[in-house]
Amino acid sequence: MVRPRRSRAAEAAVAVLLLVLSAACGSRLPESDFEDRGRGTPVRDSAPIRVGIITSATSPVGGDAFTGPRDGAKAYFERLNVRGGIDGRPVEVRLCDDGGSGVGNNECVHRLIDEDRVVALVATTVLDYAGASRVSRARVPDIGGQPIGAAYDTWPHLYGIYGSLAPRNGTVGWDGKLYGGTEVYRYFKREHGARTAAVVSYNQAASAAYARLVERGLKAEGYEVVTEQVDFALPNFRAVAADLKDQGADLVFDAIDSHGNARLCAAMDDAGVEITAKVTNVQNWTSTVADDYKDAPRCRNALWATGSSRNFEDTDHKAVREFRDATEGLKTHAQWQLEGWAAARWFTEAARSCAETGVTRACVDGWMSRSQGYTADGLLLPVRFERLAEPPATRRTCLSVARWEDGRGWVSQGDMDSTCFEVQQLSYTP
Template sequence: MRPFRGAEPLLPAALAVLVALSAACGSRLPEGDFTSPPPAATPGAPPIRVGVITSATSPVGGEAFTGPRDGALAYFAALNASGGLDGRRVEPLTCDDGGSGAGNHTCVTELVEQRRVFALVATTALDYAAAPRVSRAGVPDVGGQPIGPAYDTHPHLYGIHGSSAPRTGGRPGWNGVLYGGTEVYRYFRRTHGARTAAVVSYNQPSSAAYARLVTRGLRAEGYRVVTEQVDFALPNFRAVAADLRVQRPDLVLDALDGHGNARLCEAMDAVGAVPTAKVTHVQNWDSTVPDQYRKSPRCRNALWATGSSRNHDDASHPAVRAFRAAMDTHARGVTTRSQWQVEGWAAAMWFTDAARSCLAGPGGLTRACVERFLTRREPYTARGLLLPVRFEHLDRPPRTRRACLSVARWRDGRGWVTQGDMNRNCATVPQLGYRP
């Protein structure tokens, strides 16, 4: 569970030392299967090169972070198949940084300095150690997943969720403090009458710290909070589930890895301790639920996910249909469908829309022009796939903010079912500070 929208990206980093994160599992092909040359756009027109850096292999397990890459590559493949960007192919160059700072520097050296990509798109790096180098080079990084604080620190970096921080390249946020809202908790309290929440974590520093952050947000919204902790080496989820049956929380949230989530659900099913909502985070908002939670049907059907992008299972929306069709056609072998794929697709669209606006103007395609598009006053929604994204530079953090939320619930036989209009699941909530 991600306590504050502003804190959401920190979850993978907080759990990096835990067992393999299973948020994005499923069959995948090597990166080369995405890069077969599409039909030529305009003969002789030079391609527009963009870099896609991904921690495809990392300490948290292979393929945990590949969703944004898969979505972005599918978008560019579909774009090129339809004639490219105003007649020019977009050539995505991928690099796996291995989830390490050293590997991240190697990728930036290869893509930015050697291959001289025009921009980075949909960066998903466990340790974005080379972010200062990208910023100094003036290379726009469009729609990256803010796993750490880099996108709230450096200019020229534009995370998929937007930012209001000064971003001067010094300390993250406002003097080292980031802020986020409590809209997730407000939603369940207001819409479902939730009053009691349980937070489950490991007795491991990163997990425990994250659980404290969740607890703080819940208490700010008036919840009675029950905290549960399991031993990381020998977790006794059955004991936690037994206590949850006694405490009877409306919500169960966690600071666990994917494997721990599945085991917790099994234990809850076994003792009959299934709450109104078992709230998971956006990384687990994917199509692997039937397999991951196959031993816990009641808990499985109590799974809820929240985020900032339109439900990837909502085929009633034309932009989602376009995403799914392109994934089926151009991402052969990627059998999982996930929310992070949608956000990678949206990041590629965002870059393309920015570049197209520049090609239509008198100055042509320049990095400065792309950044003017990214920082314009009009929020960006990627044809309705994203909640409005905006970049602004506020000298002081806001005390409150109107925030909206995309919500879905798992239902066997139906998949992830959208709960309300994400542009109307909104509330004015407090902004609470935390240090990344």
């Protein structure tokens, strides 16, 4: 079947990129609300403040793969409007589904920026951010987007949810390279004594490339590394599971799609593989684990997720509890929803700072460029935007870690503000 294979190919590519890190109508707002001319104070009114959210809600990856940040941001703005909006002005959210294509993305950018005249984009989550340069040229702040590609490390006026140290002058990273740390591998080595790690990938370009990067990072931290590659069309996960058992791997990392991960876990359970952790990423940090891995109870309870935001299950934390209260009507919860909520909060703080002089694109962008160390009231690890001429050789990086437990869900492992390591930064080509 051709169609399912294309869908899985796209999903595999998206998972790899994430792990590397990671109706149009005229505006009701006066033109002066969108331009910072530096003279006088605009007349206050109750006109809506318009923002845009671009999401690949329909794409080859599937209908719900990218919608988490959008849903979290919408929930935040809905609650904000119930509470009076920003200085008495409601936030009007304009949604655009780009269909997961570059053409569709450019159409969304044109509609929201040129026709709807949004003040900012919020929680962008797209498969192909082809319109990123246009957003940048228009000086429209894009706040709290998910860095699925390299756009947030390339263009000014784009502020990814995890920050960036790159020059962002129109060229990707530093001379076409980005850098990532080895903090995840350091964590499992220091906290759990892991020494042997397996990396499972497809014989597909993006999957194999990311697997090589993980292998480099593991070796840099002193691990013995076992590499496992399976055929993309006909993956033999039983053979992989048997070898993992023979090799005695402590950890399993992967560069495969979520469907493949579920099948791999089922094969590991069937083979009796015992591991310290099956490590996944923020995209798979969801409340649907029990269903997604229903055929692999042992592997399911060895799932660990790492990221840069506070566990959405940590309802003892005030900011998390506010998010969960506002989203209790959703059928499922996910870490990406919390990060979309944080992105909307980020925009709101920027807009409130501009309420006296006018909520313009320029004012919001200026506040964003100065928002060093932003945490969304503790939902995010401190976010920084610096334009370093040279990439850092090492960096102190903190980490949010959670483990799945049946009956409890995702259980945080330590506090993300103190789970920190000084680690080397390894280059890669996105």
